[in-house]
Amino acid sequence: MAILAAVDALKAQGKRPAYNLKIFFEGEEEAGSPNLAALLAKHRDTLRSDGWVIFDGPTHPSGAPLVSLGVRGDVNVEVTVHGPVRPLHSGHYGNWVPNPAMVLSQLLVSMKDKDGRVTVAGFDDDVVPLTEAERQTIRAVPAADAQLKSELGLGWTEGSGMSLLDAIPEPSLNINGIRSADVGEKARNVIPTSATATLDLRLVKGNDSKRQVAKLIRHIQAQGFHVIDGKPTMEERRRYPKIATVNASPGYNAERTSLDDPLARGVATALKPFSAIVLPSTGGSLPLYIFRERLGAPTVTVSLANHDNNQHAEDENLHLGNLWRAIAVAAAVMR
């Protein structure tokens, strides 16, 4: 809406964009953009371009727009640990039949140390280090750690006091959710038949989504699990003490545009009046590698939503002030 309102505003003022504009709306990003690559290939000539400015994501906690020259890659992994083939009464079988919620907890705990560092072997091995210029760019960003700890109610953070800005350029492993049977009013005295966790792996430049998943599977195997991708047979259940069903989403890799790229410099200059902050990469993920691969074009991402927007969760929201400013920012980029 902000982009279209910016076009209308320029027209109303009799101003023209500094470039030929092509506007493209992608509505499947949160579903993994399954049709994006085919769409760009099909309309390659129509979408031919010098570069892409992507509007997505939240601002710096100070409220300043971010100009991110990269995004992280992303892949989801669902891990299900199997217990008894039918649910069991916890009194008649507890402390004898292994509980899959406990076995899954043991597996998850093995993936990170007490400080939150990922312990999967080789997790960081293929990371392409930041350039010195990128490091300097990060050092120039105002630290918001204290503000965030206070407003989020955090008594500690992972990484032994590492700044959030230093955590973003690393590959990450997050538990999106975990579920086994029920809790609260729906809980019953049972040993559940299975326990599931959905994991989110963020990838940085150098990581490959398939390779990162393979490292995780090797880690699960090293914890004594027989890893399969479907339901275990009775024979498998009887044979292997621990069985995990592991399924990964298609996933995609990180993308980064050079600080020296003309598009990067141009957008940063245009947004100086908005106190925009330049970052080598945002913590979020977008399949921007597809634009480079299919159209040969660099990408720069400008983020405008309020940072406390509950993104990806209940009560996701946008402050109206951020919407109004988004129009002005979009117009400035176009001019």
Add this chain to the structure above:
Amino acid sequence: MAILAAVDALKAQGKRPAYNLKIFFEGEEEAGSPNLAALLAKHRDTLRSDGWVIFDGPTHPSGAPLVSLGVRGDVNVEVTVHGPVRPLHSGHYGNWVPNPAMVLSQLLVSMKDKDGRVTVAGFDDDVVPLTEAERQTIRAVPAADAQLKSELGLGWTEGSGMSLLDAIPEPSLNINGIRSADVGEKARNVIPTSATATLDLRLVKGNDSKRQVAKLIRHIQAQGFHVIDGKPTMEERRRYPKIATVNASPGYNAERTSLDDPLARGVATALKPFSAIVLPSTGGSLPLYIFRERLGAPTVTVSLANHDNNQHAEDENLHLGNLWRAIAVAAAVMR
């Protein structure tokens, strides 16, 4: 239904019970029997009795009815671990903001060793040991471990190869369910705000439900948690690195009737034609202490449902054969 059908059958055959019968149906057992004590107190004179035979629970895996002279106590504990005060985007905050699903997993893993033995300090301290006669009774029960491992699809069992019959006389700790955000199709790339586990603690003779919960709370505190019973304030969130909300159900203690009790001997003798197996205690829990406390009467529990009945879970079922036999068993007890 079996009890009433047995009364009808005796009447139809012109036979009389060997005792004056009082029949009592309790419909709130799975909800913790919150009104049972008051009801027994109110109708004390009407319910005055020499002993109670309780029909409840599954048979031995061989199909033989069980005559259980005791039941375990039971108390549920719900543990919620708190993360950030609002849900967060896993890319923008992952590997920096602690994830409550991981913190809960660490806490749960601390409660048992890899062999499934409870590691909560003092968990077994107040257990009243079995008598030599009770031990002999257990040794006389046919072991069903191999059958159960095969039909449940278990590659291992907890307790370093301990028999199920030897696990039942110990206090237990089971994870009934665990939940944080969502998995599967509903999963999103978030750091959840909280993670919850519902635990089931089974108690044996000597354990006290309040004391057992207190031991668990001390264990949680020893893992570095600030334990509260409600929602944390922002001040608490900022002050304490780890916070757990812990709430326990009212709970109740185990009950055991002596092997020498006339009621115990009488029921065991009456059910010999059904190849009934006598056990000092079942693994399940019933608030039978209330009958002793309020009415001064001993209790004996006879179990008749098929052992593979998915008790407490989806598709709970009763084989018709077990229903028909239950009528004959009830009539034999009455005669």
